Amino acid sequence: MxxxxxxxxxxxxxxxxxxDSTQTIADAWNAAATQFDFVEKRVTQEEIRKTAGMPYDAIYDKLFPNLNNAQREQLRTQSGKLELEYLQKQGGQxxxxxxxxxxxxxxxxxxxxxxxxxxxxxxxxxxxxxxxxxxxxxxxxxxxxxxxxxxxxxxxxxxxxxxxxxxxxxxxxxxxxxxxxxxxxxxxxxxxxxxxxxxxxxxxxxxxxxxxx
Structure with missing residues (x-):
């Protein structure tokens, strides 16, 4: 009650x-990652879920600690762009x-x-x-x-x-x-x-x- x-x-x-849009976000971020030869990591839905509530920039610091700041910013920008595009088509649950x-x-x-x-x-x-x-x-x-x-x-x-x-x-x-x-x-x-x-x-x-x- x-x-x-x-x-x-x-x-x-x-x-x-x-x-819960974590699967759509994971799909979008992994699509972005394929566009950069310096990104080997692919994220899972569970990893996205565990970053929920963190400031948007801090998520990339946590998930991609091996990238330098410039690389992380490139990935974040492209991931953010694709994230909105994927969500506009697929949404979440x-x-x-x-x-x-x-x-x-x-x-x-x-x-x-x-x-x-x-x-x-x-x-x-x-x-x-x-x-x-x-x-x-x-x-x-x-x-x-x-x-x-x-x-x-x-x-x-x-x-x-x-x-x-x-x-x-x-x-x-x-x-x-x-x-x-x-x-x-x-x-x-x-x-x-x-x-x-x-x-x-x-x-x-x-x-x-x-x-x-």
């Missing part, structure tokens, strides 16, 4: 919270009952997305799945290269939110919400875990209980 709340708005993480849950929540709560992704990624998610109408505002690392905590703060400030909550699936999401001074709910079905006592949901549909309160 969801605990009693008095939230006025819900800010969602994206990967591991609203959808929405978590069950996502749109039904958004339909239930929207009349009572303003809805937002904050992610550590590249610019254009959230927009591609919304366009591919025809979900743009449910969300009031979005923010990502790629916009101004700000950490997630700062982007949560920015969403709160520019939308004058009084009682927001952040929903994410990783330790980094939790720490960002703490930094922003926003309560946190763990998406327990997602990619990660949190080393703290937090409220948790095991499916998106559990959020519909908020509407009844």
């Amino acid at each position: 969801m605990q009693q709340t008095n939230f006025d708005s819900i800010i969602f993480d994206l990967d591991g919270t609203l959808w 929405l978590y069950p009952q996502l749109e039904e849950t958004l339909q239930q929540l929207q009349p009572k709560y303003k809805l937002f997305i904050v992610s550590n992704c590249q610019s254009g990624y959230i927009e591609t998610f919304l366009q591919f799945n025809n979900l743009k109408s449910y969300f009031t505002d979005i923010a990502c690392f790629g916009d101004k290269r700000l950490p997630k905590g700062e982007n949560i703060k920015a969403i709160v400030q520019r939308n004058n939110l009084q009682r927001p909550v952040y929903i994410g699936d990783t330790q980094g999401d939790y720490e960002a919400s703490v930094q922003a001074g926003v309560p946190f709910i763990l998406a327990g079905y997602g990619f990660g875990a949190v080393q703290a006592e937090v409220q948790e949901i095991n499916s998106l549909s559990q959020l519909q209980e908020l509407v009844k309160k």
Whole structure:
């Protein structure tokens, strides 16, 4: 059961919270890697999943530590380009009952997305799945290269939110919400875990209980 709340708005993480696009991303990054003779490594879906929540640039530092900065930047740029192209064609896997849950929540709560992704990624998610109408505002690392905590703060400030909550699936999401001074709910079905006592949901549909309160 969801605990009693008095939230006025819900800010969602994206990967591991609203959808799983890791296979599409792995396909795109591996296609990019074939274009450079200095890249031997191929990434797996599981490796992509384990980097969820990290700032976009930091993912390449972790996955490709043997490349120099110039090589890593070339790969990151091409991977990012192909990632959006692949997602525009293939999308990812929405978590069950996502749109039904958004339909239930929207009349009572303003809805937002904050992610550590590249610019254009959230927009591609919304366009591919025809979900743009449910969300009031979005923010990502790629916009101004700000950490997630700062982007949560920015969403709160520019939308004058009084009682927001952040929903994410990783330790980094939790720490960002703490930094922003926003309560946190763990998406327990997602990619990660949190080393703290937090409220948790095991499916998106559990959020519909908020509407009844």
